Amino acid sequence: MAKMKVVQFGLGPIGTESASRVWRHPGLELAGAIDIDAPKVGRDVGELFCQPEKTGIIVSNRAEEVLATVRPRVVIHTTQSSFKTVLPQLETIIRSGADVVSSTEELLFPYLRNPELAQQLDALAKASGVAVLGTGVNPGFVMDTLVLLSTAVCAQVKSVMAERFVDAGLRRLPLQKKVGAGLSVEEFRSRVAAGTMGHVGMKESVALIAHGLNRHLNEIRETIEPVVADRRLTTSFLEVQPGEVAGIHNTGTGLIDGREAIKLGLRMYVGCPYPHDSIQLESDPPISLRVNNGVFGDLATVAMLINCIPSLLVSSPGLKTMLDIPIPRHFW
Amino acid sequence: MAKMKVVQFGLGPIGTESASRVWRHPGLELAGAIDIDAPKVGRDVGELFCQPEKTGIIVSNRAEEVLATVRPRVVIHTTQSSFKTVLPQLETIIRSGADVVSSTEELLFPYLRNPELAQQLDALAKASGVAVLGTGVNPGFVMDTLVLLSTAVCAQVKSVMAERFVDAGLRRLPLQKKVGAGLSVEEFRSRVAAGTMGHVGMKESVALIAHGLNRHLNEIRETIEPVVADRRLTTSFLEVQPGEVAGIHNTGTGLIDGREAIKLGLRMYVGCPYPHDSIQLESDPPISLRVNNGVFGDLATVAMLINCIPSLLVSSPGLKTMLDIPIPRHFW
Numbered sequence: 001m002a003k004m005k006v007v008q009f010g011l012g013p014i015g016t017e018s019a020s021r022v023w024r025h026p027g028l029e030l031a032g033a034i035d036i037d038a039p040k041v042g043r044d045v046g047e048l049f050c051q052p053e054k055t056g057i058i059v060s061n062r063a064e065e066v067l068a069t070v071r072p073r074v075v076i077h078t079t080q081s082s083f084k085t086v087l088p089q090l091e092t093i094i095r096s097g098a099d100v101v102s103s104t105e106e107l108l109f110p111y112l113r114n115p116e117l118a119q120q121l122d123a124l125a126k127a128s129g130v131a132v133l134g135t136g137v138n139p140g141f142v143m144d145t146l147v148l149l150s151t152a153v154c155a156q157v158k159s160v161m162a163e164r165f166v167d168a169g170l171r172r173l174p175l176q177k178k179v180g181a182g183l184s185v186e187e188f189r190s191r192v193a194a195g196t197m198g199h200v201g202m203k204e205s206v207a208l209i210a211h212g213l214n215r216h217l218n219e220i221r222e223t224i225e226p227v228v229a230d231r232r233l234t235t236s237f238l239e240v241q242p243g244e245v246a247g248i249h250n251t252g253t254g255l256i257d258g259r260e261a262i263k264l265g266l267r268m269y270v271g272c273p274y275p276h277d278s279i280q281l282e283s284d285p286p287i288s289l290r291v292n293n294g295v296f297g298d299l300a301t302v303a304m305l306i307n308c309i310p311s312l313l314v315s316s317p318g319l320k321t322m323l324d325i326p327i328p329r330h331f332w
Numbered sequence: 333m334a335k336m337k338v339v340q341f342g343l344g345p346i347g348t349e350s351a352s353r354v355w356r357h358p359g360l361e362l363a364g365a366i367d368i369d370a371p372k373v374g375r376d377v378g379e380l381f382c383q384p385e386k387t388g389i390i391v392s393n394r395a396e397e398v399l400a401t402v403r404p405r406v407v408i409h410t411t412q413s414s415f416k417t418v419l420p421q422l423e424t425i426i427r428s429g430a431d432v433v434s435s436t437e438e439l440l441f442p443y444l445r446n447p448e449l450a451q452q453l454d455a456l457a458k459a460s461g462v463a464v465l466g467t468g469v470n471p472g473f474v475m476d477t478l479v480l481l482s483t484a485v486c487a488q489v490k491s492v493m494a495e496r497f498v499d500a501g502l503r504r505l506p507l508q509k510k511v512g513a514g515l516s517v518e519e520f521r522s523r524v525a526a527g528t529m530g531h532v533g534m535k536e537s538v539a540l541i542a543h544g545l546n547r548h549l550n551e552i553r554e555t556i557e558p559v560v561a562d563r564r565l566t567t568s569f570l571e572v573q574p575g576e577v578a579g580i581h582n583t584g585t586g587l588i589d590g591r592e593a594i595k596l597g598l599r600m601y602v603g604c605p606y607p608h609d610s611i612q613l614e615s616d617p618p619i620s621l622r623v624n625n626g627v628f629g630d631l632a633t634v635a636m637l638i639n640c641i642p643s644l645l646v647s648s649p650g651l652k653t654m655l656d657i658p659i660p661r662h663f664w
Contacts, residue, residue, distance in 0.1 A: 021487055141485055149481055151662035152639045153473055153632035155353055212661045283662075285628035285635075289621065296617035300485035303617075307484045327659055329544045330483035330615075 004309075007032035007072040009093065011040055011048055011059060013172070014103055015078035017302045020049035022076065025306065026332065032070040033059045063089065067096035074312070076305050077102035081200040083110045087117060090132065094125050100132045101308050103301060105201030107134025108144070109321060112207040112220075122319035131312050133320045135328075137300040138164060139201035139208070142277045142291070143264045145322045148212040154283040160209060161263045161280040166294060168247045169270040173237040179247040179268045180226060182238050188226040188245045198224040199266050202252035206262050210254050212323050215261060217254040225249045227269040235270055246270045307331045336641075339364035339404040341425065343372055343380055343391060345504070346435055347410035349634045352381035354408065357638065358664065364402040365391045395421065399428035406644070408637050409434035413532040415442045415466075419449060422464065426457050432464045433640050435633060437533030439466025440476070441653060444539040444552075454651035463647045467640050467654060469632040470496060471533035471540070474609045474623070475596045477654045480544040486615040492541060493595045493612040498626055500579045501602040505569040511579040511600045512558060514570050520558040520577045530556040531598050534584035538594050542586050544655050547593060549586040557581045559601040567602055578602045639663045 006028045008019040015035070022030045023046070033045040038061075040048065046055035060066050067075070075098045080086050083106035090107075093100050110118035125132045134140070143162040151157050168179050180188045180197060191197040203220050210217045226245040233240040240246050247269020254262030277291040311325040318324075338360045340351040347367070354362045355378070365377040370393075372380065378387035392398050399407070407430045412418050415438035422439075425432050442450040457464045466472070475494040483489050500511045512520045512529060523529040535552050542549045561578040564571065572578050579601020586594035609623040643657040650656075 137485055145659065146481065148661040149478065149659050152660040153469055153627050153635050154662050155631055155635040155638075157662045157664075212659075214664065285631050286625075287627065288624040290624065292620040292622065293618075295485050295619065299487055299617050303485050303487040306487075322659065323661070324658055326656055327477065327481050327544075327654065328484040329480040329655070330486050330489045332488075332546065 003027060003029035004074065005029050005031040005070060005072040007034065007066060007070055007075045007098070008045070009034045009063065009075050009077045009089065010079035011035040011037070011045070012078060014298065014301055015076070016048045017299065018076050018078060018305055019045055020051070021302055021306055023051065023055060030055065030057055031072055032066040033057050034061070034063045034066055035059055036061045063092050067093065067098065071096070072098045074099045074101065074309055077104065078305070079104070081105045083107050083114055084117065087121065090121060091124060094128045094130050094132065097128060097130060099130050099312050101305050101312055102132070102134050103136045103305060104134055105136065105139055106204055108139040108201055108204040109208045109211065110134070110319070112204055118319060125319050126317045129317045131315045131317055131320050133308060133312050133325065135304050135308050135322060137295055137297055137304055138199070138266070139205045140304055140322065141300070142295050144205040144208045147209055147279050148323065150279055150281060150287050150289055151213065151283065154281060154285065154287065156284040157213060157281060159261050159263070159282040163265040163278045164267070164294060165272050165275050166266070166268040166297070167270070167272040167275045168268050169233065169235040176235060176237055176270060180245040181247055181270045182240050183245040185226050185228060185245060192224045198222070198248065199250045202250055202264060202266065205264055206252045206254040208321060208323070209262050211321070215256060217256060217261070219255045221253045221255065223251045227267060229271070233271045240270055247272070304328070335359060335361035336406065337361050337363040337402060337404040339366065339398060339402055339407045339430070340377070341366045341395065341407050341409045341421065342411035343367035343369070343377070344410060346630065346633055348380045349631065350408050350410060350637055351377055352383070353634055353638055355383065355387060362387065362389055363404055364398040365389050366393070366395045366398055367391055368393045395424050399425065399430065403428070404430045406431045406433065406641055409436065410637070411436070413437045415439050415446055416449065419453065422453060423456060426460045426462050426464065429460060429462060431462050431644050433637050433644055434464070434466050435468045435637060436466055437468065437471055438536055440468070440471040440533055440536040441540045441543065442466070442651070444536055450651060457651050458649045461649045463644050463649055463652050465640060465644050465652045465657065467636050469627055469629055469636055470531070470598070471537045472636055472654065473632070474627050476537040476540045479541055479611050480655065482611055482613060482619050482621055483545065483615065486613060486617065486619065488616040489545060489613060491593050491595070491614040495597040495610045496599070496626060497604050497607050498598070498600040498629070499602070499604040499607045500600050501565065501567040508567060508569055508602060512577045513579055513602045514572050515577040517558050517560060517577060524556045530554070530580065531582045534582055534596060534598065537596055538584045538586040540653060540655070541594050543653070547588060549588060549593070551587045553585045553587065555583045559599060561603070565603045572602055579604070635662070636660070
């Protein structure tokens with residue numbers, strides 16, 4: 001069987017790992033690589049993922065040209081979190097006739113913040129005969145897709161709770177900084193006020209669950225609080241003093257007539273004991289599910305992007321959610 | 333929105349509970365009920381599920397006539413475990429133009445034991461423009477669908493293990509008898525030899541996982557062993573003496589070149605401590621998932637049948653597996 005041509009659009013940490021995995025995948029052909037970052041442009045993409053031999057794929061900042069030349073079947077898109085920001089990129093890909101699987105967090109359920117733009121993108125995708133999907137691990141799996149599948153064995157579902165406990169101390173430095181490790185509580189709060197703190201996609205996960213369960217929410221609330229260190233914490237990269245911020249506690253709540261019908265929580269901090277993911281359904285039968293140690297984020301996100309490709313390919317054209325495609329599974 | 337017409341085909345414990353749930357479902361209309369059991373035929377189906385008012389739906393043993401009169405959109409089929417046995421029933425339903433969701437265990441992956449008959453059924457379903465699906469909890473969810481979705485966050489999967497520990501002492505008497513509680517070890521073994529012992533669908537779960545992961549198995553092995561009581565065990569219905577059988581330990585193993593690539597285990601016995609379901613993937617990242625207390629079987633099976641209806645309705649015609657339909661979720 002001929003390998004399927006894939007272009008990697010975006011070469012940050014997730015995109016570079018994705019390109020590397022596509023390169024080694026028996027069913028996929030890495031046929032192009034796109035990024036706007038000047039130091040990356042013009043280099044063999046294999047250098048970015050420490051591939052000893054040349055791949056022959058040169059990183060380009062001219063998306064339209066690459067797509068027109070390569071004509072990929074699928075583009076893996078990993079650039080930014082905001083749907084509105086990446087919309088022109090998505091349109092360029094769609095017009096080239098390629099399916100898109102994207103890690104853009106808001107694309108998990110773009111109807112929440114930008115219903116009109118989402119409808120326009122859906123129309124464009126249908127007109128171009130391609131399918132578009134936003135996915136990942138969080139959002140995309142742990143606190144939405146897995147939750148929804150868990151409800152399939154329930155005759156009644158009263159409320160849904162999912163929590164994720166992550167030890168940021170075991171993760172990369174950028175992630176430790178992203179959750180605010182080492183900040184003062186004041187600095188943390190001022191960043192929250194400035195909108196530069198918190199997990200993008202929390203509200204989208206709540207909205208996708210509500211959509212899947214056919215519930216009309218009156219409101220989706222989000223809170224972002226610091227987890228404050230009660231002792232000195234040390235990672236390979238930094239130190240957190242008692243009273244400083246160890247990380248973040250982010251919640252998303254979906255309310256129906258004042259009742260908390262959907263409650264999601266993400267605690268991501270240095271020193272978090274017993275990392276795990278938990279799903280608790282107040283349902284008949286009741287469901288209590290636990291992922292021991294949690295789903296490890298970075299590699300799992302890359303895996304999810306690649307593993308969703310076969311499910312996307314058999315789907316009808318349009319803007320899809322995780323609820324519209326056949327159950328994804330490891331693809332090799 | 334008009335309610336969707338549903339006929340319940342088969343009124344054993346699962347089918348009766350299903351009819352009851354359809355009757356109360358806001359999106360479904362119970363429009364017919366079929367069973368061959370003489371004491372049930374001619375009665376208002378509501379009597380079977382202790383509904384105080386009459387439903388007006390009279391149980392009939394004439395399937396073709398009911399289907400032709402009612403013309404349901406979907407039939408929930410809950411009669412027997414063997415695909416070959418139920419095939420004429422499925423053909424009758426398909427010819428009537430209704431989609432079918434069935435608890436027939438072998439229908440989870442009928443290509444395993446009867447590939448030609450399965451292909452014929454697929455062709456008939458396509459010609460009739462209807463979709464057909466076999467599902468349930470086990471098989472159908474815990475040891476196959478949930479396992480497969482769990483692999484979606486993995487970049488590599490070396491092996492898959494799923495185990496289910498069920499305390500038969502908390503279940504109905506027929507189930508306690510089905511797992512052999514109170515038998516002598518000799519009697520248990522002679523029933524195994526006669527093929528009347530063991531969980532139908534174990535091999536189908538293994539085969540569905542292999543199919544989903546695109547692995548070619550050289551062999552699927554099944555073992556059925558007694559769990560022997562080491563002390564006196566008492567349930568509401570029976571007593572098991574030390575040395576007698578408390579229940580069953582059933583395994584299914586998928587081998588690739590002698591390696592156990594897929595390993596499923598079901599322990600269902602009186603006195604089983606800490607009932608739970610467990611999924612362990614030898615994968616990157618590794619996944620260890622646990623359903624505390626397990627998914628409680630009977631109601632969950634009924635829920636799964638009903639909850640799969642919306643996913644089946646949007647699918648193209650043909651014989652489907654759980655891997656071909658959009659992710660099912662609670663439907664209300």
